[in-house]
Amino acid sequence: xxxxxxxxxxxxxGSIVVDIILYAIAFIICLITLYPFxxxxxxxxxxxxxxxxxxxxxxxxxxNLSSYELIxxxxxxxxxxxxxxxxxxxxTLLNCLMAVLGAYPLTVRNLKGRKWVVAYLxxxxxxxxxxxxxxxLVNKLGLYNTMFAVIIPGMVSIWNIILVRTxxxxxxxxxxxxxxxDGASHLQLLFKIIIPISKPxxxxxxxxxxxxxxxxWFDALVYxxxxxxxxxxxxxxxxxxxxxVDLKMLSLDDAKNAVATMLSNxxxxxxxxxxxxxxxxxxxxxxxxYFIKGALLGSLKE
Amino acid sequence: xxxxxQPGKRRSFHLRDHVQLYLIMLxxxxxxxxxxxxxxxxxxxxxxxxxxxxPFLSFTDANWVGLKHFINFFxxxxxxxxxxxxxxLSFYFLVFGFWVPIVFSLLLNELKHGxxxxxxxxxxxxxxxxSNVVVAGMVLSFINVDGIMNVIIQMFGGTPIALNTxxxxxxxxxxxxxxxxxxxxxxxxxxxxxxxxxxNLYEAAKMDGANRFKQMLHISLxxxxxxxxxxxxxxxxxxxxxxxEFILLxxxxxxxxxxxxxxxxxxxxxxxxxxxxxxxAVGLFISxxxxxxxxxxxxxxxxYSDYALW
Numbered sequence: 001x002x003x004x005x006x007x008x009x010x011x012x013x014g015s016i017v018v019d020i021i022l023y024a025i026a027f028i029i030c031l032i033t034l035y036p037f038x039x040x041x042x043x044x045x046x047x048x049x050x051x052x053x054x055x056x057x058x059x060x061x062x063x064n065l066s067s068y069e070l071i072x073x074x075x076x077x078x079x080x081x082x083x084x085x086x087x088x089x090x091x092t093l094l095n096c097l098m099a100v101l102g103a104y105p106l107t108v109r110n111l112k113g114r115k116w117v118v119a120y121l122x123x124x125x126x127x128x129x130x131x132x133x134x135x136x137l138v139n140k141l142g143l144y145n146t147m148f149a150v151i152i153p154g155m156v157s158i159w160n161i162i163l164v165r166t167x168x169x170x171x172x173x174x175x176x177x178x179x180x181x182d183g184a185s186h187l188q189l190l191f192k193i194i195i196p197i198s199k200p201x202x203x204x205x206x207x208x209x210x211x212x213x214x215x216x217w218f219d220a221l222v223y224x225x226x227x228x229x230x231x232x233x234x235x236x237x238x239x240x241x242x243x244x245v246d247l248k249m250l251s252l253d254d255a256k257n258a259v260a261t262m263l264s265n266x267x268x269x270x271x272x273x274x275x276x277x278x279x280x281x282x283x284x285x286x287x288x289x290y291f292i293k294g295a296l297l298g299s300l301k302e
Numbered sequence: 303x304x305x306x307x308q309p310g311k312r313r314s315f316h317l318r319d320h321v322q323l324y325l326i327m328l329x330x331x332x333x334x335x336x337x338x339x340x341x342x343x344x345x346x347x348x349x350x351x352x353x354x355x356x357p358f359l360s361f362t363d364a365n366w367v368g369l370k371h372f373i374n375f376f377x378x379x380x381x382x383x384x385x386x387x388x389x390x391l392s393f394y395f396l397v398f399g400f401w402v403p404i405v406f407s408l409l410l411n412e413l414k415h416g417x418x419x420x421x422x423x424x425x426x427x428x429x430x431x432x433s434n435v436v437v438a439g440m441v442l443s444f445i446n447v448d449g450i451m452n453v454i455i456q457m458f459g460g461t462p463i464a465l466n467t468x469x470x471x472x473x474x475x476x477x478x479x480x481x482x483x484x485x486x487x488x489x490x491x492x493x494x495x496x497x498x499x500x501x502n503l504y505e506a507a508k509m510d511g512a513n514r515f516k517q518m519l520h521i522s523l524x525x526x527x528x529x530x531x532x533x534x535x536x537x538x539x540x541x542x543x544x545x546x547e548f549i550l551l552x553x554x555x556x557x558x559x560x561x562x563x564x565x566x567x568x569x570x571x572x573x574x575x576x577x578x579x580x581x582x583a584v585g586l587f588i589s590x591x592x593x594x595x596x597x598x599x600x601x602x603x604x605x606y607s608d609y610a611l612w
Contacts, residue, residue, distance in 0.1 A: 054453045102330035105323040129341025130585035156333045186322040215433035233435045240439030
């Protein structure tokens with residue numbers, strides 16, 4: 001009866017082998033997740049000869065930033081970058097504004113017809129017209145091939161309205177009552193009192209919206225034939241997926257330069273990927289808590 | 303009777319309040335009407351022969367053709383292939399991918415709190431935030447004939463394979479990439495559910511002599527059962543909605559045999575090809591199926607377990 005006499009805690013503490021296995025698995029998972037990014041980064045900064053020979057696996061071989069030099073001289077990329085900044089800033093602002101405007105009235109319990117409004121908001125979450133009717137609509141409204149085509153249709157998110165509404169309901173009624181006693185209107189109450197104390201939830205939806213717009217490309221593919229209006233992701237799409245942009249022809253002068261340094265297409269592609277994704281990779285760990293908060297808040301509603 | 307509200311008493315509600323509140327909501331209501339409800343109405347073109355310039359909002363001028371576009375699609379050469387691919391790609395993702403975040407979250411739950419655990423978590427969420435275009439660009443370059451996958455295959459003595467043009471490999475490439483991109487982020491809900499378990503439960507189990515594996519099996523796993531069910535319902539409900547936005551990025555005409563799904567076909571043939579009525583019909587057909595699937599999964603789940611979406 002050895003096992004019966006053993007201290008139960010020992011079973012838990014004694015499993016050092018199990019611990020080692022668990023940590024090893026976790027480490028391997030980390031490797032699988034991060035290695036592709038790491039590979040892309042070290043390929044982009046290695047010397048062109050080593051890249052062409054596919055000799056780079058664990059650390060950069062040689063050190064060469066000429067692919068980056070070439071990219072940052074590409075006017076089209078900067079153009080796309082600035083377009084994305086416009087889409088992200090305007091889109092995020094509108095997203096937050098619409099979420100607040102949609103959420104506040106729903107928190108007023110004795111609003112007449114509230115049930116109908118809620119149904120009106122929820123139906124589009126489950127049913128939609130689909131790609132083609134939306135496309136025809138955007139065309140009919142004259143938004144096709146304008147920046148508005150990718151900003152306006154996406155500016156209301158029911159999801160965000162639900163998140164903000166949930167937060168608003170936690171605000172004590174006393175705060176609202178005292179504002180009304182001071183003679184405030186609903187709009188004044190919303191903008192002077194409620195919004196300033198709702199920064200935590202606004203931060204969550206702003207960050208979701210920033211990443212969502214930064215990463216979106218399909219709307220631009222459908223609605224923006226004009227390359228001048230393309231966001232960064234569409235530029236990337238043209239370069240790394242469609243391969244319709246010949247990287248070595250970025251500009252005439254640089255073409256000679258590129259051939260001279262034997263830059264391979266793959267290295268330029270990787271450099272572009274790194275250059276356009278770095279802002280996300282570097283900022284995301286800081287915003288991670290907001291994302292998690294959003295994911296958990298959203299799940300409560302289900 | 304006067305409108306002056308008294309402290310402590312709920313302020314009486316006036317017509318003016320309603321007007322104000324509805325005015326505040328007005329932009330949202332109008333936006334939804336235009337960009338959600340009008341396209342819903344636009345579905346009527348699925349039953350017409352619509353071409354641009356035609357007033358599809360009018361009931362009198364439109365050429366009504368009934369179910370012609372649906373029947374054409376069902377009898378068309380691609381129907382079987384599209385349905386099969388759409389189903390299989392989601393099905394593979396469900397079978398091979400659904401359990402990954404569950405196991406991963408159980409694993410994380412066993413790690414001690416600290417820098418390493420945080421790092422693993424942060425790393426696993428990262429792919430979720432990388433754009434589809436970037437992931438597609440990376441995958442395409444990896445599976446290229448002279449890409450790293452083939453270099454690895456050659457290191458193990460194999461011969462290079464045309465991974466990007468051989469239809470047989472597409473489902474695996476799609477499934478692995480999708481799992482890689484989503485498993486970490488999907489584990490969040492499970493981890494949250496597990497973190498709300500009372501630590502005393504584990505203590506009590508230890509007292510009863512349960513080892514770590516048994517604790518995991520009898521405490522951690524049951525704690526996430528509701529979450530598993532809910533997410534399973536969603537997954538079954540979306541069995542015919544493969545991620546066409548991502549497929550669009552990584553497929554090419556050579557692999558249509560296994561890669562072309564309803565969503566990509568709809569984009570290519572309906573939108574680019576200008577077959578607006580047919581495309582709308584296909585879209586309507588697939589969303590009806592998806593809704594039915596979700597409904598059935600939900601009903602089954604409610605019948606055989608206590609978990610349901612509604």
